[in-house]
Each structure stands twice: as structure tokens, then as C-alpha cells.
Amino acid sequence: MKLSVLPVSLFKNIISKEMSVGDWAREGVSLGLDAIDISIIFLEKRDSQYLKNFRREIENEGIQVAVASTYPDFTNPDEGERIRQREQFHKDIQDLAEVGTRIIRVTAGQAHPGLKIKDGKKWALEGIIGSLEIAKKSGVQLVFENHSKPGVWKYPDFDFPTDIFLSLAKELKGTPVKILFDCANPIAYGDEPLPILSKVINDVICIHASDTKEKGKLNPSIIGQGLVPYKQIFSFLKKHSYCGWISIEEASGKGIEGLEKAVEFIKNEWNK
Secondary structure, eight states: OEEEEEOGGGHHHHHTTSSOHHHHHHHHHHTTOSOEEEEGGGOOOOSHHHHHHHHHHHHTTTOOEEEEEOOOOTTOSOHHHHHHHHHHHHHHHHHHHHTTOSEEEEOOOBOOTTOOHHHHHHHHHHHHHTTHHHHHHHTOEEEEEOOOOOTTOSSOBTTOSHHHHHHHHHHHTTSSOEEEEESSHHHHHTSOHHHHHHHHGGGEEEEEEOOEEETTEEEEOSTTSSSOOHHHHHHHHHHTTOOSEEEEEOOSSOHHHHHHHHHHHHHHHHHO
16 A cells, blocks of 8 residues: 545645645655645646756655646536647646656546536546547556545536446546545445445555545545545455555645544554
8 A cells, every 4th residue: 555645635725835845745754655646736837947846846855746636627518618628638647747746636527507417428538538648648647536526616526426437437447547536425425435446446546535524415524533434445445455545635624633643544544
């Protein structure tokens, strides 16, 4: 098991420059992580010198980027916007590769009002599969997540419903796209995570260790204090000889304290 953290609780601090990406890298080392995770929104600029400095700031702390989260909206009903989203995502792939990212999380897109499931699936697959060539050239791995809703979106993810996620995962099986499985999002939708994980486990290379206080609603908690059954999930992963990344998606709003508690819990639970 390799451990990283996506510091959602620190997003505002990093975006406002109250905390630099170097500060986050230093904190990642202090937490004993194998790598840190970032969001595409951390990249304030996109010129070559800025990207080199961004990467240097992280690697000077003796750590690298494991997973980067992106938010392409491939299911936008407007064709022109779908094209723009694809082009932007391809640029995101190149820029994230420049800062040393190994794995890039890709989304299907938003559940826009009136969006037909048939169209949503078609457009999502076009966007994801259409990005494989640039990902290969850039030397990064794309992972598709059972996603809920990021703060940068107006609507939930098109694949938030379990049946849509599983349908898209089935279509992507056999392609170079792998799965990032989020432990809390199924509960937030109203389902249980383990039966869903069991259907995609052979393609999972990254786990989002997250947590929620409520069933049927995403209400982030300190990891280990919510509803996610980590004992059963980790037992299942070990049974299947899982050796990929566990990316702690820490969104409790408790800052560094929340990160420290999450890392301690995940390490202890995994080692039991």
C-alpha cells in the first residue's frame, strides 16, 4: 500500500497563498506520506517557468505528486463547450505531467438538467477515451472515479448514480483507463461501497479514503468517524492483494489536525 493525501481541507489556504505548495509538500513529508496529491486548481499559471518552479518547490522537500484531481465537464449539452472542455483537459494533462504527476483523476461531467443518460454516456466516453493518446504521450495514467460533486461545479456528477458509474466502468474496461474508487461517495448516494468495489476491483489502482456522516448525502467527517466501513473494505483489498495507492481525501474542514487524524487512522486500520 502506498499512501498519499488530497488536502481538501487546505484548498482555501493553498489557493489564497496562505500556504504554498512547498508548505503542503513539507507537511506531506511530516505526515510520512509516500507522495502528495494536488488539484488542478493549485496551478495559478500555466507557463513553462511557473510549472518548473511548482515542481521544484515540491521536489525540494523530497517528495513528488502521486494523484492530481481534474474536473472536465464532458457531458455539457453545448457541443462547443464540450470541445472546449476536451481541449482544456488535454492541456491539463500536459501541465500536470510537467509538475511530476503520475496519475490524473478524470470525471465524466455534470448531470446537467435535461441530460439524457444515453447522451451523457456517449459524451463522457468520447471525452475520456479521446484523451488517452495525450495521456500516453505525457506519461501519465488516467483514472475514472465514482464521483459526487466538487465545489467548482454547479451540479452533481453524471456518474454519481451507481448504475451509471458501473455502466461507464464496464465500457472503459479493456482500455488503459483504470479506476479510482471513492469509499464515501456510494454512501452519499445511498448505497454501500463494498458491493460496488467488488465489481470493479480488478481495475482499481487508487482508493480515495474519504468519509461521510450521512447516508444519502455527502457530509464529510474526520476519516474513521463517519459511516465508511474501513475494516471490511481494507480486508477485501488485502484479500485481492491490492498494492496500489490509498489517497486520503481529507475534507473534514479540521485543517492539519484533520489530516493528522486521517493518516493515523488509515495507517492503523490498514495494519490491523
